[in-house]
Amino acid sequence: MKLQSVDALGFGLVGVVIAGMYIGGVRPLQTAYADTVSLKAELWLAKNKLEESKASESRASAIAKELSDKLQELDIELSSIDQMNTRLSLVTRIAEEAGLTLESVRPGAEVQRERYRAVSINLVGRAGYIEAGAFLEELLRQFPDTGLESIRFERLRSENQITGRLQINMIWYAAPDGSIKNTG
Structure with missing residues (x-):
C-alpha cells in the first residue's frame, strides 16, 4: 500500500x-x-x-x-509614707525575733510614681543562715508590699558557730501622696 x-x-x-x-x-x-x-x-x-x-x-x-x-x-493595700518610723520599728522587731543582731536599719532614697512611692530600706546585721532565712520569710509574710532588691551574706567564722554579716536592701512600696490606706 x-x-x-x-x-x-x-x-x-x-x-x-x-x-x-x-x-x-x-x-x-x-x-x-x-x-x-x-x-x-x-x-x-x-x-x-x-x-x-x-x-x-x-x-x-x-x-x-x-x-x-x-x-x-x-x-495589697499600700501604707502611707508617714508610717516610715513605724515600718522601721516593725522591721527591727521582726529581725530581733528571728535572731538577727542588727547593726543598722536606715531608710534610703525615695522614688515617687503615679501609683506608688518606693523607699529603699537598708538593713545590716549579723545572723546565721537559718536566722536570716527565718527573718526574710517573716518579713515577706507580714509585709507583702516590700520587695527585696539585694541580699549579701558574708560568712564569718566564730569559735562556736558559723555566722555572717547580712546586708539587705529592701524596697517598700508605699501609697502615693494623698492616699492613706493602712498603717504599718
Whole structure:
C-alpha cells in the first residue's frame, strides 16, 4: 500500500486537530488543575497557621486569666509614707525575733510614681543562715508590699558557730501622696 498525498493530508489534519484539542482543552485543564493544587496547599497551610494562632491565643488567654486571678488574690493595700518610723520599728522587731543582731536599719532614697512611692530600706546585721532565712520569710509574710532588691551574706567564722554579716536592701512600696490606706 502506497501512501498518497490525500493520506498525508489526512494525517496532517488529524495532527492539527489533536494539537488544537491539546492547546484548547487539555493544556488549560492541566493549568487549572495545577492552580487548584497550589490553592489547596495554600489553604491547608493557612488553616494550620490559623489553628496554631487559635491555640496560641487560647494559651495566652489562659495565662492572662491566671495572672489576673493571682493579682486579684494579692489585693495589697499600700501604707502611707508617714508610717516610715513605724515600718522601721516593725522591721527591727521582726529581725530581733528571728535572731538577727542588727547593726543598722536606715531608710534610703525615695522614688515617687503615679501609683506608688518606693523607699529603699537598708538593713545590716549579723545572723546565721537559718536566722536570716527565718527573718526574710517573716518579713515577706507580714509585709507583702516590700520587695527585696539585694541580699549579701558574708560568712564569718566564730569559735562556736558559723555566722555572717547580712546586708539587705529592701524596697517598700508605699501609697502615693494623698492616699492613706493602712498603717504599718
